[in-house]
Amino acid sequence: MSEKEKTFCEYFALWGDAVRAADSAGYENPKKDGPQLLCRADIRKKINAICETMIKSSQARACLGYERLALGKVTDAIKLLYCENLSDDEIEKLDLTNISEIKKPKDGAMEIKFFDRLKALEKMGDFDKESSKKQGSLFDAIKNGAKALEKADDYGED
Template identity: 40%
Template structure:
């Protein structure tokens, strides 16, 4: 791999790490092999220039709480559920390393019954889309955060006017 390509991949890792906060997941998102993702990500973070890059991305992403909430809602609303479906359809339970490589962000819970069956519950995409629509425009950070928490909890939103 050329130096330029590897530099771009490391920058991509930094962006994903700033957004996700998980070294292994960020490295996988940047294209590093799942088997070595955690070690590859840690090696990148040992270099000062990449730690600065992560700090810069975080300042951009987290200076606006509404943007972070919007990113979470977008991930719930538009994210892929392939890993969860693959887990459900697998004939044998995956090992710990394989589970760590899965993107289970849209999953709210996983249950296994005594007969070996599996039940997977997903966060409600429609609620996430509704929250994006309602709070996406010029909503302040507090309202957007409330929308995310409501979507994640699965509860119905409470109208503040109705409480008065």
């Protein structure tokens, strides 16, 4: 498989549009080349692999985000609350991921609200449950379409 074909597969997995993917991959006649590429079993297999990786990657990123909310440290938020003369550089280095809201009313006191750790833990549990179930997504639709085309190839149909 050429680099151009691999690029087509990546764009198709991202957008689900054969013409747009072929155009972005540099094909001269994307309206013709995109659909033709989808007829090839090796292209469909590569798209399947990319889609599965994308699904796992996005789920993993989301789960890691919830993990940071649920289990993250609050020490930087405490530092922000009690250290009055922090420089801009010091503030930029603070990990304030767990903070959902910061208020500083006119009286000068600072109020910091954190994300709900229990809800974040529940969401992490939901990811575990969902990962075992089939999800109705664009990626699944593409994957199922590719499998149907492979079956058609096996039976000599077009």
